[in-house]
Amino acid sequence: MSVWAWPGISVPTLPVAPVADAASVPARVAVAGGEALGLALRIARAGLAVDLVEADAVDAARVADMAQHAALPALTVGVDRGVLGEAALVLAAPGWEEALPAGAVRLGAAFTICGGVAELFGAPEAARALALHLGFRPVDAPPGGLAGPMADAMDGAAEALALSGAVPWELDEALVAAGFAAGPFERQDEDGVDTCLARRRARLQAMAPVVPRMVAEGRLGRKGGVGWYRYPGGGGRVVDPLIEDLVREEAWFAGVSQRSIPADEALGRVTLALMEQAATCALDGADPQVLDRVAVLGIGYPARLGGPLAQAVALGASLGPAMQAAGLRALPRWLARA
Template sequence: MAVTWRRDGMVGFVELDSPPVNAIGQAMRQGLLDAVDRAEAEGVSRVILSGAGRGFAAGADAKEFDFPPEPPHLPDVLNRIESSAVPWIAAIHGPALGGGAEIALACRYRIARADAQIGFPEVILGVVPGAGGTQRLPRLVGMEQALDLIPSGKALSGQAARGIGLVDMVADDPQAAALALGDDVLAAAVPVGARDVTRAEAAAFDAARRTAGRKMRGQGAPLRAIDLLALAQDVPLAQGMTVERETFLSLRQGAEARALRHIFFTERGARQPKSIAASGRAVTRAAVVGGGTMGSGIAYALLNAGIAVTLLETDAAAVARAQANVDGLIATSLKRGLIDEAGAEARRARFAATTDYGAAQGVDLAIEAVFEDMGVKHAVFARLQAACGPDTVLATNTSYLDVNQIAAGLDDPSRLVGLHFFAPAHIMKLLEIVRGDASSDEALATGFGLAKTLRKIPVLAGVCDGFIGNRILARYREAADTLLIDGATPAEVDAAMTGFGYAMGPYEAQDLSGLDIAHANRRRQDATRDPNRRYVAIGDRLVAEGRLGKKTGAGWYRYDDGRKAVDPAVEALVRDESARAGVTRRAFSAEEIAHRLVLAMINEAAGILWDGIAQTASDIDLVTVHGYGFPRWRGGLMCHADQVGVAQVLDGVRALEREDPLVWRPGDLLVECAARGIALRDWTRG
């Protein structure tokens, strides 16, 4: 049963019981409605409502969103709870999110554990609260607090919720506290819906809209939520709830909500494939080779997960730099309140930096994070296999290099797996797990187990230049450079992609990472580059002039006191390069720029899936969203392609093929899916 009832004397106990997260589906709604009827029929003095297992209720069952709503509808159920002659008390532990928080709002009194999580994350799924959240919350905590919570989707701890009046009491045992609550206190509690709304000035709503536009660029749901909060100031509860419900039902069928549901469920389904039939090695001790930005970030991610780390460097100066890098990450976390002093000391105690590879003896996993040079990596792994035990799993963090070539230098290449972290490694969620030809299932399973320990999203990738993400990135940058030499400016390209939904465009992003990194990769590809493929050398000229990006004060843009500014010298250089190439420059609209760049990425991604480098279209969605900034509200690159329509995508690529048949040749997967009339997500290798 989704809802259980028991009675003890004059108290009714109702428990939400739909594991694992007590999602609010039709059976639970009906169970709650039946519980209201039963409590009133039996004449109990109060009802204590709690959740089974790990939490109260983590929101509506999003799987129902793709189907017509079935009665009883949650707003009607909650109106019955709020208006019942029998007062209900919400006893909250764990998550009370979305519909779960709305249930709590409908109760007469709310008691939470200090570590509970209470919030309204609906906008994160492209919808708004649909059962009174936008109308009841400002009546309980005031409009300015509601404007902070609902359009952002953030959750509060039980303690923080008590601070703003979202809950009435904090207790270690909310059910016991609800049972002990005095009748006079409960009798004096006013139903939330009967309270007045504390009004906010127009400036508060304007500020909330600006914040939503900045932090949730391109999304419509946060702005609609703000409109509903504004409505709560001017209309009665029932009228506001009617409009809220209509808005919710309309949004949940929209492209934004469907895309966000797709990425939500894809994230939760990211795990070790069934084809890897092994258990991995549990990692309690690890070695990291290389203490630069990436290596220190990997080390800190491991430390955060409770893993002891030995960081290996080449000399005493490098050891000191690595130690300083890790100390700096600990200090930053301490300053931001992410850890306390005890946590900082525990991390320091688990960390050591040294030049002695012998210190890696007995580690469960050794991760190489050194310069992208095959000779350097072979030397590192020769030392690691000599120092580590035969059961130690070896991993390379290479971004582009051939994992099979790296493994070929080992006595036992089956020990090696690619673990491609993304910078900053202790923050970014994505982990590409690269399967070499010889990689054992145990080595791969160790990677997936580590991802779970680090709370990262794992994606299995095959071996090719750049794997999944960087192969798409390379094509994205190539298409952007072609636009540049044909008539666009860096600022126009960046503006078009931020307009599409990226946080920053390709040139600002390259300035942030450093132009020398992309330049080194282009030099690595010189020997194998197709001479018939168009090559744009603008970035090379910038590097030759010492313009390496933000770290040198100039790259594609100029940085005065850290502030980005368009540099006329770069635009002049671009025009000069066009003239050198004999190109007559033309104007491109923002829509045309975004259209071309997105099509380039989709076509490349289709090739990645066709080649077996990625296992599913959804895996590519995870990589593009979590590794490369593709707008989450579009669901990922392949989800976006499916929403546009594969036939339309293919038509767009074929139109561009007339300009450059080599670069724009449609991928076999696009052709096949269009011919069969199926989505990319539904394609499987026959």
């Protein structure tokens, strides 16, 4: 039996998500920077007034066009910086370089959305209340976060597999069949391909050339109508054969020979990448149980397996050949201490 057949592991029940105190939820939110359009749309859909401010009129028109199909009266898009001083909470996208009012929260630093988790680092109570109101699990995280680095590791492994010949939606399907809440490409589309790219660039993570090209071509995910998938009319995702052509072309430019990759191999490589990143965070001082919980809640790791570190411990010595073949360093060190 393959090591990735994944027998069930007895794990504690995840805690019930807390409920936001209605009095703490900001009545009006301002979002600075179109990179955070996806979050602005989610805030508006949750019934809160939100002003999305862009740096110039051209960018504002572009973002307004992207948001038009959402038809959300609670969302306004413009260039008036004055609304930043009037909002109860200001969220600034990573690329926003203009002045901000005191108390503004930097997305990607003090407040980071990744899957089902909102990682907070020194953010005000209003940000925590907003996260709860939007359905995210707030997690107090160290600088750089926990879910973000694990998601980036997962995405990096998935994109390398795609460059080598794996079909993106088939890889997503393989991970979902194994118990993941969503595949990496689906999650990138939901989070925003540009948002994921900005986070990885901030961490100076090496990556395949596919995602930078996607962002340059306007493939931003669900919020833009097309990413790894297409979203006709703003609806559900459908397979986009053009992404296969784009990946194949980038593989040719990079000199990568493509081949058929079995689902079992793809699943193993993605899982090992997650385990390695989780072990890296644990060696840096993060609580392994918190890491596992964030992996389950944030990036959809199979809850029945407890998380990447719980699964690594359960698999034990059977992981040895896979770790050696992948050239992992952090995971063997952490397992030796666990």
